[in-house]
Amino acid sequence: MLGVAAVVLDVEGRIVFWSPQAEELFGYDAAEALGQYAARLLVGPEHLEKVVQLFARVLSSGESWAGAFPIRHKSGGEILVEFRNMRLQDDLGDLYALGIAVDHSTVTRVETDLALSDKLVAQSLTGMAMLDTDLRYVLVNPALARMNGVSVEEHIGRRVGEVLPDVDAEALEGLLREVLRTGVPVLEQYTIGRTPAYPDEDRTWSVSFYRLDDAQGRVLGVAGSVADVTERHLASLEAERSRRRLALIADASVRVGTTLEVERTARELADVTVPELADVAAVDVLDHVLSRRRSGTPHGGPELFRALAVKGDSSPKALEAADPVGSPAMYSADRLVTRCARTGRPVLVSHVEPADLTRIARSPEAAELLRDAGVHSYLAVPLIARGEVLGALDLKRTVNPLPFDEDDVLLAGELAARAAVSIDNARWYQSVRNSAVTLQRSLLPGRPPSAAGVEVAARYVPAHASSEVGGDWYDVIRLSGDKTALVVGDVMGSGIDAAATMGRLRTATRAFADLDLDPAEVLRHLDRIMQELEHYIATCLYAVYDPRVAECVMANAGHLPPVLVPETGGPAALVELPTGAPLGVGGVEFETTRVPFAPGDELVLYTDGLVETRNDPLDERLAALVALLDEGRRPLEATCDRLLQAMRRPEDPDDVALLIARSRTPGGGAA
Known part of the structure; x- marks a missing residue:
C-alpha cells in the first residue's frame, strides 16, 4: 500500500543498495544510483549540510532518525519524503546506513484513513467485528460489546457460540464460512436470539458479512456489521x-x-x-x-x-x-x-x-x-x-x-x-321457507291415487332461492268410465296470493273434471274464472286418458308441450299441440287434440321450472329433456329422480311440478 523504498549507504555515503521501489520513488534506476554519493544525487545544495550531519549522527551513535525531508527527483522537481534511517553492521563489522523512504503524501493519506477508520469503528453505533479464518474474534468495537453484553477483551480469540450461547451460532458460522469460501458478501441477514445484555427477551439483528483480502489476494478473515433492528422488526411484523x-x-x-x-x-x-x-x-x-x-x-x-x-x-x-x-x-x-x-x-x-x-x-x-x-x-x-x-x-x-x-x-x-x-x-x-313449502304442499295432492289403466308418479320441488311459495301444481283426477284426468299448471308469480290462486284453480279444475267436459271446454271455464282474478294469469295443460280407446285427449293453455315416450315404434318426442293462450288472457279459443296412448306408453307433464334457465336456449333444454327420456325404460319414480337430478340446478329460482303417467292394460299390467 505504501510503496516503501529501501536505500543502503556505506560509511562514505555512497549508494550500495537500491530497491525497485526506490527507482519508482526517486526516478533513478539502479545503474544511475549505485556507487553515487546519495547526498549529491538526491539533495539540493541548501539541504546538503543538514543531510551530512544526520548521516554522521546515525553512523556514529547508532541512533535512528525519522522525519520528512525534501528530496530532488530525477525529473528536477522536489518531493517531500518520509524517512526512517538506522545503522546496520555486517558480520565483518562494517557499518552501513539503511534508509526506508515513502512518499510523504501517501503516508499522510494512510494515516488519515486509519485514524478515520479507527474513529468510525470505535464510535459507531453499529456493532463491528473482524474474525479470522478460524472464525475467532480479532477485533470488536464497543458498540458490539454493549450489544452482546460481553466486554471487548472477552470476545478476542473466541468463537460466536462461545460468546453468545443463546443465538443460532451454527447458522451464523455457516454464513461466515460461505463468505470466506466465495468472497460474496451477505447483506442484511436477519437473525434472532438472546444475549447476556438481553437474557430474557428475543432480539432481532441485521447482520452483514464481507471477506477481507490483502493486496496479494490472501484471505485475512471476515468483517461483520451488526445492527439491532428489534423495534423495526416488531413493527414490520x-x-x-x-x-x-x-x-x-x-x-x-x-x-x-x-x-x-x-x-x-x-x-x-x-x-x-x-x-x-x-x-x-x-x-x-x-x-x-x-x-x-x-x-x-x-x-x-x-x-x-x-x-x-x-x-x-x-x-x-x-x-x-x-x-x-x-x-x-x-x-x-x-x-x-x-x-x-x-x-x-x-x-x-x-x-x-x-x-x-x-x-x-x-x-x-x-x-x-x-x-x-x-x-x-x-x-x-x-x-x-x-x-x-x-x-x-x-x-x-x-x-x-x-x-x-x-x-x-x-x-x-x-x-x-x-x-x-x-x-x-x-x-x-x-x-x-319451511312454512311456505308446507303451505304449498298442503295445496297439492298427496300421493297420486291409483287409477284404472294408468300408473303415475309425481314430484313437487320448491324454488331454492325464494322464501315465497310458488304457483306450480299437478293433479291426478279419477273420472267415470275408468278415465283419468292429468293436469299440470303454473300460476305466474309467487307469494301467498299465487298459492291461493293455484288452490282455486285446482279446486275448479276438479269440479269441471267431474262434469266429464271436453278438455278445451274445461280450459274455457277456467279462463273465465281467471279473468275475474286481478293481476294473475296461469298456464295449464289438461289431458284425459281413456284406456278403453288407448288415447289421450288434451288441450293446452299456453303451457309447454308434454313428452310422449312410446314403448315401441319410435323415440320420445314432444307432443304437437296448439299452444293456446294462458288462462286469464281471454278472447282465445282452446282446441282439443287426440293423441294415441297405447299400453306401456309414457306421458311426461312438467312446468317451466324444469327446463327454463337464464342462460340456455329453451329449444336446447327441451331437446335435453327428450334425450334423457330416450335413454331407456325405468320405474316411474326413478325417472322422476333422474329428470330432476339432470335438469334441475340447486340455485334455480323457480319451483317445479312434474307428473309422469304410464298406460297399462285394463288387467293392470303394462303391455
Whole structure:
C-alpha cells in the first residue's frame, strides 16, 4: 500500500543498495544510483549540510532518525519524503546506513484513513467485528460489546457460540464460512436470539458479512456489521399481521353468507378461520335458537348446543374430540363455551393448562384427545345477531405456536359478528321457507291415487332461492268410465296470493273434471274464472286418458308441450299441440287434440321450472329433456329422480311440478 523504498549507504555515503521501489520513488534506476554519493544525487545544495550531519549522527551513535525531508527527483522537481534511517553492521563489522523512504503524501493519506477508520469503528453505533479464518474474534468495537453484553477483551480469540450461547451460532458460522469460501458478501441477514445484555427477551439483528483480502489476494478473515433492528422488526411484523387481519376480514365478507343456509354459512365461517386464525374451529349454535323456541334451561343449568361445522385439517385428534356435526351436545354451566354463550362475552385462555381442558372438552375422553393433539391456546367468541346470542365460535391452536391474544379476540369477534348476522338471516329464512313449502304442499295432492289403466308418479320441488311459495301444481283426477284426468299448471308469480290462486284453480279444475267436459271446454271455464282474478294469469295443460280407446285427449293453455315416450315404434318426442293462450288472457279459443296412448306408453307433464334457465336456449333444454327420456325404460319414480337430478340446478329460482303417467292394460299390467 505504501510503496516503501529501501536505500543502503556505506560509511562514505555512497549508494550500495537500491530497491525497485526506490527507482519508482526517486526516478533513478539502479545503474544511475549505485556507487553515487546519495547526498549529491538526491539533495539540493541548501539541504546538503543538514543531510551530512544526520548521516554522521546515525553512523556514529547508532541512533535512528525519522522525519520528512525534501528530496530532488530525477525529473528536477522536489518531493517531500518520509524517512526512517538506522545503522546496520555486517558480520565483518562494517557499518552501513539503511534508509526506508515513502512518499510523504501517501503516508499522510494512510494515516488519515486509519485514524478515520479507527474513529468510525470505535464510535459507531453499529456493532463491528473482524474474525479470522478460524472464525475467532480479532477485533470488536464497543458498540458490539454493549450489544452482546460481553466486554471487548472477552470476545478476542473466541468463537460466536462461545460468546453468545443463546443465538443460532451454527447458522451464523455457516454464513461466515460461505463468505470466506466465495468472497460474496451477505447483506442484511436477519437473525434472532438472546444475549447476556438481553437474557430474557428475543432480539432481532441485521447482520452483514464481507471477506477481507490483502493486496496479494490472501484471505485475512471476515468483517461483520451488526445492527439491532428489534423495534423495526416488531413493527414490520405488526404491520404484516394487521394486513393479514384486514385481508381475512375482507375474505370473510366475500366467503361467509353466500347462501341462506344455516349449515353452509357455519361451514364458511369455519373455513375462513382455519388455518389463518386457528388450527381447529367449531361453530356451535344453541339448539333452541335453531328451532326458534325459548330456552327451557334454568339459569345456571347446562345448555344444549348443536355443532353446525367443525374444521381442522392438521389436528385429527382435536377433530375426534369435537362434537359430531349436526348432533346435539349438552354442556354444563362450568364449560367455557357455555359461559361464552351465557354472558355474550369472549372467553380467552392464552395458555391452556391440563385443568383447562376439562372445561373445554365435552367429556374426560375428549379432554385427553385435546391434550394429545397439543391444544395450548383456546378462544371462544359469541355469535350475536340483533342482540340475541346464537351460539359461539370455538377456536383452538395446536400447530401454530403463538397463543391467542387480545388482537385475536378482536379479529375473531369481528368474524363472528359478521357470520352471526348471516346465520340469523339464514335461520329466519329457513323457518319462513319451511312454512311456505308446507303451505304449498298442503295445496297439492298427496300421493297420486291409483287409477284404472294408468300408473303415475309425481314430484313437487320448491324454488331454492325464494322464501315465497310458488304457483306450480299437478293433479291426478279419477273420472267415470275408468278415465283419468292429468293436469299440470303454473300460476305466474309467487307469494301467498299465487298459492291461493293455484288452490282455486285446482279446486275448479276438479269440479269441471267431474262434469266429464271436453278438455278445451274445461280450459274455457277456467279462463273465465281467471279473468275475474286481478293481476294473475296461469298456464295449464289438461289431458284425459281413456284406456278403453288407448288415447289421450288434451288441450293446452299456453303451457309447454308434454313428452310422449312410446314403448315401441319410435323415440320420445314432444307432443304437437296448439299452444293456446294462458288462462286469464281471454278472447282465445282452446282446441282439443287426440293423441294415441297405447299400453306401456309414457306421458311426461312438467312446468317451466324444469327446463327454463337464464342462460340456455329453451329449444336446447327441451331437446335435453327428450334425450334423457330416450335413454331407456325405468320405474316411474326413478325417472322422476333422474329428470330432476339432470335438469334441475340447486340455485334455480323457480319451483317445479312434474307428473309422469304410464298406460297399462285394463288387467293392470303394462303391455
